[in-house]
Amino acid sequence: MSTHYHAVLTIAGSDSGGCAGIQADIKSISANGGYAASVITASTAQNTQGVTDIHAIPIPHVIAQMEAVLSDIDFGAVKIGMLYSSEVIEAVQQTLARFEVKNIILDPVMVATSGDKLIDDAAIERLKAFLPHTLLITPNIPEAEVLIAHSISPINLEASAKEIGERYKVSVLLKGGHLKLSDEMTDALYNHTTAKVTLIKNQAIDTINTHGTGCSLSSSIATFIALGESLEEATIKGCAYLNKAISEGKDKVLGKGHGPINHFGV
Numbered sequence: 449m450s451t452h453y454h455a456v457l458t459i460a461g462s463d464s465g466g467c468a469g470i471q472a473d474i475k476s477i478s479a480n481g482g483y484a485a486s487v488i489t490a491s492t493a494q495n496t497q498g499v500t501d502i503h504a505i506p507i508p509h510v511i512a513q514m515e516a517v518l519s520d521i522d523f524g525a526v527k528i529g530m531l532y533s534s535e536v537i538e539a540v541q542q543t544l545a546r547f548e549v550k551n552i553i554l555d556p557v558m559v560a561t562s563g564d565k566l567i568d569d570a571a572i573e574r575l576k577a578f579l580p581h582t583l584l585i586t587p588n589i590p591e592a593e594v595l596i597a598h599s600i601s602p603i604n605l606e607a608s609a610k611e612i613g614e615r616y617k618v619s620v621l622l623k624g625g626h627l628k629l630s631d632e633m634t635d636a637l638y639n640h641t642t643a644k645v646t647l648i649k650n651q652a653i654d655t656i657n658t659h660g661t662g663c664s665l666s667s668s669i670a671t672f673i674a675l676g677e678s679l680e681e682a683t684i685k686g687c688a689y690l691n692k693a694i695s696e697g698k699d700k701v702l703g704k705g706h707g708p709i710n711h712f713g714v
Contacts, residue, residue, distance in 0.1 A: 452522075453482075453483035454481060454482045454483060454524055454671070454674045454675050455482065455483045455484075455485060455521050455522065455523045455524060455674065456477045456482040456483065456484055456485070456523060456524060456525050456526070456527065456667065456670050456671050456674050457484075457485050457486070457487065457517060457518075457521075457523045457525075457526045457527070458470060458473035458474065458477065458484060458485070458486050458487070458526075458527045458528075458529065458667055458670075459486075459487040459489060459514070459526065459527070459528045459529065459531075459540060460473055460486075460487075460488070460489060460527070460528065460529025460530060460663065461488065461489055461490040461491070461492055461502075461529060461530050461532070462488050462490070462491045462492060463492055463494045463660070464491075464492060464493055464494050464495070465494045465495040465496055465659075465703065466708065467494075467496060467659035467660040467702075467706075467707065467708035468494075468659055468660030468662075468663045468708075469492065469494075469529060469530070469660070469663055470486050470488055470529075471660075472660035472663040472664045472667070472708065472709075472711070473486070473527060473529065473663055473664070473667040474486065475664070475711035475712070476663070476664040476665075476667040476668045476671070476689075476693075476711055477527075477667050477668070477670070477671045478711075479668075479689070479693075479711045479712050479713075480668050480671040480672065480675075480685075480689060481671065481675060482524075482670075482671035482674055482675070484667075485517050485521060485523070487510060487513040487514050487517065488505055488510075488513065489504075489505055489510055489529075489530065489531060489532065489536055489540075490502055490503060490504050490505055490530070490532050491503045491505065495703055495705065496659060496702060496703030496704060496705035496706055496707055496708075497703065497704055497705035497706075498705070502532070504532055504533070504536075507535055507536055507539050510536060510539060510540070511539055511543055514540070514543045514544075514547075515543065518543070518544075518547040518549065519547070523549065523551075523674070524551060524673060524674025524675070524676075525551040525552075525553060525583075525670040525671070525673040525674040526544065526549055526551065526552050526553070526670065527553045527554075527555070527666050527667045527669075527670040528540065528552060528553070528554045528555065528582075529555050529557055529663055529666070530555075530557035530566065530567075531557075531567075531571070531575065532566075532567060532571070533567070533568075533571050534570045534571045534573075534574035537571060537574045537575055537578055538574060541578050541581060544581075545581070550583070551583050551670070551673050551674070552581070552582040552583050552584075553582070553583060553584050553585075553586065553666050553667075553669055553670040553673065554578070554579065554582045554584070554585045554586070554666075555585070555586045555587075555662050555663065555665075555666040556575060556579070556585055556586075556587050556591050556595070557591070557662070558572055558575070558590075558591050558594055559588075559590040559591050559594060565594075572594065576595065576616065579616040579617075579618050580616055580617040580618055582618055583618070583619060583673070583679070584618070584619045584620070584621060584669065584679065584683070585612075585616070585618055585619075585620055585621070586620075586621045586623060586662065586665060586666045586669070587612070587620070587621075587622060587623065588623045588625060588662060589622075589623070589624065589625070589627060592608060592609075592612060592620075592622050595612050595615070595616070596608060596611050596612055596615065600622075600627070601627065602624070602627050602634070605622060605624055605627065605634065605636050606636050606638075606645045606647070608622060608636075609621075609622040609636035609637070609638040609645060610638045610643075610645060612638070613638040613639075613640045614640075617640060618640055619637070619638060619639050619640045619641070619679060620636075620637070620638045620640075621635055621636070621637050621638075621669070621683055622635065622636045622637075622638070623635050623662070623665070624636065625661075631651065631652050632649050632650070632651065632652055633649065633650050633651070633652045633691070634647055634648070634649050635647070635648045635649075635687055636648075637679075637680065637683050639679055639680065641679075646680055646683075646684075648683065648684055648687045650687055650688065650691040651691065651695075653691070653694045653695050653698055654698070655694060655697070655698035655699075656705075656706050656707065657694070657697045657698055657700060657702075657706065657707035657708060657709060658694065658706060658709065659705075659706040659707060659708050659709075660708050660709060661690060661694065661709060664690055664693065664709055664711065665686055665687065665690045666686075668685075668686040668689045668690060669682050669683050669685075669686035671686075672685045672686055690709070692713065693709040693710050693711055693713065694709050694710075696709075696710035696713040697709045697710030
């Protein structure tokens, strides 16, 4: 008797160092029981120490990649990572709408760890317009502050998650990693359908090997959605998976900079 794969599509950039982007997504999806397909939006020359070059994939080819997989494969969820321009954001949104794709998990990659913006203001505004058409967005603190134009602290973490969700009509996982003040990490999930906030707590881990955590988290949540879990359960399981992968990779060495998490725990 035939069975179906639990297919998940990742739309993101390629990281030649293998820590983040498409490469991290494929590992995360596979580690959690999904089948990963991919659409590459950009190719980066990247390692554990940084990005030295970015080559944008021509938009017609991005669309062609999407059409190829969406016309053939049924996806239980789609994860979206960095979309580098307003034009590619529009192309991705329109193509997903044309194929009536559901369960879109969007990691709104806009701000680097340094605080520098990774995309221009026009692309940020176009991305904001896309958010209501997704199931869940997973901003970190700097990205969330761009979305609501005020600072976020441990005191207003829950309220900020709700504010983003209500403003953009979408469920939000507001990642609290930048607010780590103790031995515990707290993320806030706002379910736009139920208007409920769930706090997700995991043990904080002292390590520099956190390259690709945002990519890996959003793609793991997408995988659990594709496996049939509810939004809350998929998010809780995704956060737990990421925490374990960070723990399993905290003492591993790869390259000279910030290494990856250990996706498969080996």
